[in-house]
Amino acid sequence: MRIAIRAEGVKLPRALLECIKSRVSFALARFGEHIGQVTTRFWVPTTRTPTGQKYCQIEVELSLPKTLKVEAMDSDPLVAVDRAANRLGRSIIRQLTMNAVAPAAPSAAGPARSKKRKGKPAHNNRPEHP
Secondary structure, eight states: EEEEEEEESSSOHHHHHHHOOOHHHHGEEEEEEOOOOEEEEOOOOOTOOOOEEEEEEEEEEESSSSSSEEEEESSSSHHHHHHHHHHHHHHHHHHHHTTTTOOOOOTTTTTTEEEEESOSOOOOOOOOOO
């Protein structure tokens, strides 16, 4: 799994970048064989959002022909990356479950059906009334 971190308009110290990389790596480690490139982006949103907020977007290329993107926003970049990584983990599980091999299809005759008997039950333990 290759992890790239990009900061656009946000200054992130080297120690914070390493911490972000380790958190993303830890959150996605269980999906290692299904993940290719991971790109984490940080940027400052437009003026409509409260000041000090930062967007975090994580994009993952899966082994399936699928790319997933999730976003989170917080004033603390670590909180934003944690939220995005948790959401991404759930999305990956959903994608892998949807694309799992389906169970064998039922036979062409259809499922076996039980026959209903008409009339009296075969085992009647009650005595008959005259």
